[in-house]
Amino acid sequence: MLQRTSYLTTNYDKPECWALSLYESTGGYTQAKRVLTSMTKEQVIDEAKKANVRGRGGAGFPMGLKWSFMRPHATKPSYLVLNADEGEPGTHKDRTIMELNPHSVVEGCIIACFAIGAHVAYIYVRDELHLSKARLWGAIEEAKKKGYIGLAPFGVDYEVQVHVHTGAGAYICGEETALLNSLEGKRGEPRLKPPFPAQVGAFGCPTTVNNLETIAIVPTVMALGGEAFSKLSGLHAFNDGGVRLYGVNGHVKTPGVIELACGPTLNELIFDVGGGVLGDRKILCAIPGGSSTPILLPSETINAPDPAHPMHAFHGKSVFDVPLGVDTARHMGTMLGTCCVTVLAEGTCPVLAMHNLMQFYRHESCGQCTPCREGGSWLLRTVDRILDGHGTMEDVNNLSDIASNMMGNTICAFGEGTAMPALGFIGKFREHFEAYVRGERRRADARLTVA
Amino acid sequence: MPFRLSDERERELDVILRRYPTRIAALIPALHLIQDQEGWISDETIHWISQRLDVAPAHVKGVVTFYSLFNQKPVGKHQVWVCRTLPCALRGAGDVLAQCEKKLGIHSGETTANGQVTLRTAECLASCGTAPMMQINKEYHENLTSEKIDRLLSKLMES
Numbered sequence: 193m194l195q196r197t198s199y200l201t202t203n204y205d206k207p208e209c210w211a212l213s214l215y216e217s218t219g220g221y222t223q224a225k226r227v228l229t230s231m232t233k234e235q236v237i238d239e240a241k242k243a244n245v246r247g248r249g250g251a252g253f254p255m256g257l258k259w260s261f262m263r264p265h266a267t268k269p270s271y272l273v274l275n276a277d278e279g280e281p282g283t284h285k286d287r288t289i290m291e292l293n294p295h296s297v298v299e300g301c302i303i304a305c306f307a308i309g310a311h312v313a314y315i316y317v318r319d320e321l322h323l324s325k326a327r328l329w330g331a332i333e334e335a336k337k338k339g340y341i342g343l344a345p346f347g348v349d350y351e352v353q354v355h356v357h358t359g360a361g362a363y364i365c366g367e368e369t370a371l372l373n374s375l376e377g378k379r380g381e382p383r384l385k386p387p388f389p390a391q392v393g394a395f396g397c398p399t400t401v402n403n404l405e406t407i408a409i410v411p412t413v414m415a416l417g418g419e420a421f422s423k424l425s426g427l428h429a430f431n432d433g434g435v436r437l438y439g440v441n442g443h444v445k446t447p448g449v450i451e452l453a454c455g456p457t458l459n460e461l462i463f464d465v466g467g468g469v470l471g472d473r474k475i476l477c478a479i480p481g482g483s484s485t486p487i488l489l490p491s492e493t494i495n496a497p498d499p500a501h502p503m504h505a506f507h508g509k510s511v512f513d514v515p516l517g518v519d520t521a522r523h524m525g526t527m528l529g530t531c532c533v534t535v536l537a538e539g540t541c542p543v544l545a546m547h548n549l550m551q552f553y554r555h556e557s558c559g560q561c562t563p564c565r566e567g568g569s570w571l572l573r574t575v576d577r578i579l580d581g582h583g584t585m586e587d588v589n590n591l592s593d594i595a596s597n598m599m600g601n602t603i604c605a606f607g608e609g610t611a612m613p614a615l616g617f618i619g620k621f622r623e624h625f626e627a628y629v630r631g632e633r634r635r636a637d638a639r640l641t642v643a
Numbered sequence: 644m645p646f647r648l649s650d651e652r653e654r655e656l657d658v659i660l661r662r663y664p665t666r667i668a669a670l671i672p673a674l675h676l677i678q679d680q681e682g683w684i685s686d687e688t689i690h691w692i693s694q695r696l697d698v699a700p701a702h703v704k705g706v707v708t709f710y711s712l713f714n715q716k717p718v719g720k721h722q723v724w725v726c727r728t729l730p731c732a733l734r735g736a737g738d739v740l741a742q743c744e745k746k747l748g749i750h751s752g753e754t755t756a757n758g759q760v761t762l763r764t765a766e767c768l769a770s771c772g773t774a775p776m777m778q779i780n781k782e783y784h785e786n787l788t789s790e791k792i793d794r795l796l797s798k799l800m801e802s
Contacts (some may be wrong), residue, residue, distance in 0.1 A: 360710030377670035
C-alpha cells in the first residue's frame with residue numbers, strides 16, 4: 193500500500209511556499225534552534241543514526257554513520273558540502289525541494305554543520321538550475337536577516353555560513369570528489385579514494401558531502417526523533433528509514449514527484465503515482481533510479497527459497513511487486529539510485545534507448561581513465577553500427593566484453609555507471625540487438641516514443 | 644579596448660571571493676560573470692581572470708574547456724538548449740529538436756544568420772517529470788507542445 197506523507201512537501205502546493213513565513217508557520221527552524229541551544233553534537237549524530245537515513249543521492253550510505261566519521265582537525269576547519277548537481281538522467285526530485293522548500297535545506301545545513309563540527313556549508317547546484325539557485329539564495333538571506341544563520345545563530349556562539357556554489361555543465365561533478373575539485377575551482381575530475389572526504393575533502397580539510405534531499409529531511413528527523421522517523425518506513429527492518437521523494441517519468445500518464453514512506457513497489461509508483469502506462473500499453477522495462485541503475489523487467493522474479501534469506505518473504509514475486517529500498521534493490525540485481533523511475537512502454541526500441549544513454553555517458557566522461565573514456569566511445573560506436581545494420585554477432589558479444597572490462601577499473605563509479613545499464617540492456621534484450629544484425633529490423637523504424 | 648568587468652560585476656566578484664578560503668575557488672563563478680557580460684570566454688578574458696585570481700592561464704583554459712556551459716567562441720544573443728537524454732526522448736525530444744531546427748533554419752550547434760539564436764542539445768536538465776523541455780537563456784520551458792515551441796521561438800527571433 194502506497195503511503196503518502198508530507199514532511200518535505202507539506203507546503204508544495206501553497207502560493208509562495210518558499211517564503212520564510214510559511215516555513216515557520218509549519219514549525220520551521222524550531223529544530224535548528226532546539227539542537228543548537230540544548231543538544232550536544234553526539235546526541236544529534238545518535239538521532240541521525242537511529243533515523244536510518246540512507247543517502248538520497250544514489251549510493252544509499254547511512255547519513256549518521258557518515259557524519260560520525262568527522263573528527264576535528266588540530267589546525268583545519270571542517271566543511272559541509274551539499275550535492276545538488278542533480279544530473280542523473282531520470283532524476284528530478286532535488287529541484288522541487290530547492291524551488292519549493294528551500295528553507296528545509298538551510299535549516300538542515302545548520303543542524304548538520306553543528307553535528308559534524310563545520311561552520312561553513314557549500315550547496316553545489318548545477319548552473320542550469322537558475323530558479324533553484326535564486327530560491328536558495330533568497331532563503332539564505334531571509335535566514336541571515338532573522339539571525340538563524342551567521343555569527344551566532346539563535347544567539348548561540350556557533351557560527352554557520354551557507355553559500356551556494358555553481359557548476360558549469362558537467363554530470364561528473366555529481367561524483368563527490370569531482371564536485372570537491374569543482375568547488376575548488378578546478379576541472380571536475382574525480383579523486384582517488386582514500387583519502388575519503390571526511391579526512392581530506394574540500395580545500396584539503398575534513399568534509400562531509402551529502403545529497404541535498406538527505407540534508408533537507410534532517411529537520412524532520414529531529415522533530416520526530418530518529419527512531420520514530422525510521423519507523424515511518426516500510427523498510428525499517430532493512431535499516432532503510434523514513435520518508436523520501438520518489439519520481440516517475442517516461443511513458444506514464446501522470447509523471448511527477450511525490451513524497452512517500454520508504455518502500456513503495458515499482459507497480460505502485462507506475463500505476464498509483466504515474467497513472468499507468470501511456471496508451472495502456474504493457475511495460476517493456478523500468479529504470480528504477482536514474483540511468484546508471486540497471487533496468488528491470490516485469491517478468492523477473494525474486495529467487496530466495498532459503499527461509500534465512502533476507503528476501504525470502506518476496507520469493508517468487510515479480511520485482512515490480514517488491515518494496516524498493518537500498519538493499520532490496522541490490523538483491524534484485526539493480527540499485528535504488530535516486531528513486532526516480534523511468535518507464536519504457538512496449539513498442540520502445542531498447543537498442544535505441546541504450547544508444548541514447550551511451551551518447552550521454554560518452555559525452556559526460558571526464559576522460560581521466562582509459563576504460564571509461566575509450567569504453568564509452570567504443571560502446572556507442574558499436575551500438576551505432578548495429579543500429580545501422582552493419583553490426584555482426586561479434587559486435588553484440590563485444591558490447592558485453594567492453595562493458596564488463598570497464599567495471600571496477602576506473603577511479604570513480606562513472607565506469608560502472610556506464611557499464612551497468614549497458615550490461616542490463618544487452619543481457620535482457622539481446623534478441624533485439626541480434627535482430628538488427630540479421631537485418632530483421634531497421635533504424636528508421638526504431639522508436640523511443642509511443643503513440 | 645582592453646577587457647574590464649563592469650563595476651557591478653566587479654563588486655559581485657569581491658563578494659564571491661569572500662566565500663572561499665582560496666582565490667582559485669572563485670574561478671568558476673568568475674567565469675560565469677565574464678560570460679554573462681561578454682557572451683563567451685575569449686583568450687583575452689582568460690588572461691585577465693588568470694591575473695585577477697593569480698592562477699596560471701593554462702589552468703583557466705583547462706577549466707573553460709572542461710565545462711560544457713562555457714562558450715569558447717561567440718554565440719547568438721539567445722541560447723536555446725533542447726534536452727535530448729532518454730527521459731525527454733521518450734516523450735518526444737526528437738520532435739522538439741526537429742521543430743526547432745526547422746523553425747530556426749539551422750542545425751543543432753549552429754547560430755542563425757542574424758546572430759539571434761544559437762541552438763544546441765543538452766544532456767539531462769533534471770526536468771524528466773515535465774518532459775519534453777528546453778532551456779531558453781536562464782529559463783526552463785517544460786511540458787512542451789508544438790504550439791508552445793512555435794510561440795517561444797517566434798518571440799525569440801524578434802526580440
